[in-house]
Amino acid sequence: MTVPAPVRRLAVADRLLQDPDLVATAVWPRACAWLIRLAVEHAVDGYWSRTRPELTATSRRTQFIVLRHREPDTGPAAEELWSRLSRAAHHHAYELAPTAAELRTWHAEAVRVVRLLA
Known part of the structure; x- marks a missing residue:
């Protein structure tokens, strides 16, 4: 049985959080944020592939706008999480990397979002 991409990404992020x-040293927080973000993106891609394949060709922003309306309980949370992870994953000299506590919180949220979109 093949493990879905979002689950694989979250498993690697979890392993990175544990070790x-x-x-x-300087890279692990952003690497972890990227993995969690990829898991959310893969979950959204899978959702659209199953429900509205034509939306897979649209921008991520468009996908989240439509997701907010189609899935009012999950869409806004998924979009907010993706936005936070996007900001955290990009390196800026004037910003600190995300903390382990932030990453653990985002990881737990991503696990929930991935399950709801599956």
């Missing part, structure tokens, strides 16, 4: 020494 940050798997990658360079």
Whole structure:
């Protein structure tokens, strides 16, 4: 049985949260944020592939706008999480990397979003 992409990404992010020494010290928080964000993106892609395949060709922003209306309990949370992860994943010299506590919270939220969109 093949493990879905979102679940694989979350498993690797979880492993990184448990053992940050798997990658360079300065890189692990953003690497973890990228993995969690990818899991959310894969879950959204899977949702649209199953429900409205034509939306897979639209921008991520458009997908989240439509998702908010189609899934009012999950869509806004998924979009907010994706936005936070997008900001955290991009390196800016004037911003601190996300903390382990923030990453754990986002990971738990992503697990919930992935399950709801599956």
